[in-house]
Amino acid sequence: MRVAVIGLAATGIATARVLVAEGAEVVICDSKPESLLPPARVAEALAIPGVTLQLGSTELPESLVLVVPSPGVPPTAPPLLQALARGIEVSSEIEIAYRLAKAPILAITGTNGKTTTTAMLGAICQAAGRKTFVAGNIAEDHGKRLPLIEAAMAAPKDAVIVAEISSFQLEWVSSFRPKVAAWLNLSSDHLDRYATLTEYGQTKARIFAAQQHSDFAVVNADDTYVRCLGGGIGKAMRLPFHGEAPTLHSSLHLDPRELRVPGVHNLANACAASSMALAFGLNPGKIADGLRGFKGVAHRMEVVGEREGILYINNSMCTNPAAVAASLSSLPGKVIAISGGRHKGGDIQPMVDALARHARRVVLIGEDGPFLGEELLKVGYTASELAPSLEAAVEQASAHARRGETVLLVPGFASFDMFTGFEQRGQVFREAVGTLL
Template identity: 40%
Template sequence: MDFEGKKVLVIGAGKSGVAVSRFVAAKGAQVVLTDHKDDASFEPPLSSLVPPEVELVLGRYPEVVEGSFDLVIVSPGVPLTITPVARAREFGIPVTGELELAYSLARAPIVAITGTNGKTTTTTLVGQIFADAGIKTLVAGNIGKPLITEVEKYGAEDLIVLEVSSFQLETTRAFRPRVAAILNITPDHLDRHGSMQGYVAAKARIFANQTGDDYTVLNYDDLLTRDLASLCPGKVIFFSRRHNLEEGVILHNGYIAVREKEKVYPVLPVRALRIPGAHNLENALAAAACAWVLGIREAQMAATLRHFSGVPHRLEFVAEINGVKYVNDSKGTNPEASIKALEAYDQPIVLLAGGRNKGNDFTAFARVVKEKVRLLVVLGECAREIEAAARAAGVKEIIRAGDFQDAVFKAHRAARPGEIVLLSPACASWDMFKNYEERGEVFKQLVHELILREMAGRQ
């Protein structure tokens, strides 16, 4: 792909936009990086992240007219309905995303993983399995490292493992992973996709260009995901926690196992998994399926599964204070993710929930809160909405917090020995933080402040 002298507009100045701007500028393109946020909203300043030849247009979008640009690259967080994208399409200017652009440069086979929940854990686990097997492996994508920054360093004998989101998949055209996995599909991002039909269609783009030589890993227990099998052009491999499948990755006599051609291959006892919860067992089954179809055998998978302890911000143990465990599940950015977190524990829970709603309904979440949570601490933009759903479900013990620090400290004061203080907001973080990572880090900092206070109080 020849970028020399091409005029490229990059819309959205997050990690993806910055990475793609640097990349195409290094290839000789004339790059304009734009964002609706102004310069003061970025820390560090964008000018320190991109080379001086990248023109920054911030706080507004540049006018897109016929001949003004040769290519428009849209960051995942940018809706495709905004004016510059619509104008580009009107004038026949190609519109793409960082994932599709990076894919066009890829020489290594790709394992791509999507789903409403579990993407990051499963992607990290799959990458670790292959790395532990001695294969040079890149883990990138929606997990935090844009593919474009590393793609040219990996060849045909290596492997790329990608977490891909529905936002990234919206702008794909030729993207074709060797293995595509869909973990589950539950309502999320309906404010962006408009309906469940639109959301499912975006997810299904992960396998749209596959052929009969490729593999699609699907969750048999998730009806929406299972039903996609009839649309898959590749070989479908199901995984299931609940069903004794004739073929696929299953639970068999207490083991994670692969059943293939009427033979069962035990991988690892379920009790040996370090990551807690039924949802993480499903993630392990999916990871095993992705590894198996590319030739990783039982002993190699077991070696990684036995030691894998999860990822930051997903049921991440932070500390124990006076018999109370503090767990960071900031990655619980929708009700279904937080339901899975609540179901992972048998102990009474003090739950911190709230933030910005992404178009979700909290009814089912509230029912699980009623079953699992002793005290609910609500905060953020949709605190009132969560509280109303919880009270309708019969939850009695609810505290409203003024801000994030107030929520953590109120939870601390109310928690009893043997309980878990769980941050699993069921909402996006954007009303208070840049992203869920920042929210999780602040939670951990506040918990460590509480530890220091307890230590000082004993002296």
């Protein structure tokens, strides 16, 4: 069979490698010419026997039976429209992964908290003695990811795959069926890709669509969008948890104060992760052990260091307004915030209000830093200033900070105006703080 993988990205290359191993002939297509693509990535793709490249073109190759888009490729991309017009099947990488997987998949989606919840559930499964593959959209430190399709091939039947799933990955699924799936929340994000918040939510809800009566759907009962859009999708048994006033299951015998990650939002994440683990049949005592030992994830409220009573926290993974509000509300005392980047569309008022309420000063960075400053002015907040770089922003924030306060990288926007991703942005912040310590 001849397959086209659209997008010369890490997931696309992983998909090509697996499909070739399964006997397919693969063409990786990318609209960018080779001169604009990372040479190492081109070389990696060409090193796979049975793979050819078609670069600098939006035309779909002939004689295809399947098209697999990388998550970053929007549904309106010309090759995908051509595939639909020609009656060629379009399936996402996670759909192919599910068809190949031998191990059960526990899948998590949501606007915020999915990385922490995925890592937390992975820690629980490991504490319970299960061979665990943490995969999907989740990034390890320095941007390393385990695509779900690679985890599907590597995980034996008695293992478990815990996967972070984005809305982009759910756009082209048909039979993707997690044994346990969770939808944590929905708030304004990715409205540069989706026409409305409802359309974004309907895409998220597809995580439940193929589930059957023997499966489980963990849903945030306090989120109106999750409750309404996810309520009638699929046939799985619904297991609600409360996101606004979260309470851990009594069978865990775990005091919330034993959690090592602060904030009500992280308690909600723990409720979701433990609900999934209980549904999967893991021992409550082992679940509690996994939660007690969980230290958090890189770039998410990561303490980088302390100097003269000032705490420095890297929250580079915070890329939308709701995440800004949750992060700021979890910290005691005042904050010197570093915010900005590339705005992804949608309402940023929750971010503006949270900064005005919790930040004594805001240092603005990136392409849309000036826009954020204008929005702050509209609510009467004048304690903001621009910085030409993240390194300069750290210096400026440090100069304003007082003993007992926190310098917090809390961008609220995407990183692609200045960096290759939030991981690089977080690393630059770490290094800049390191020069001060």
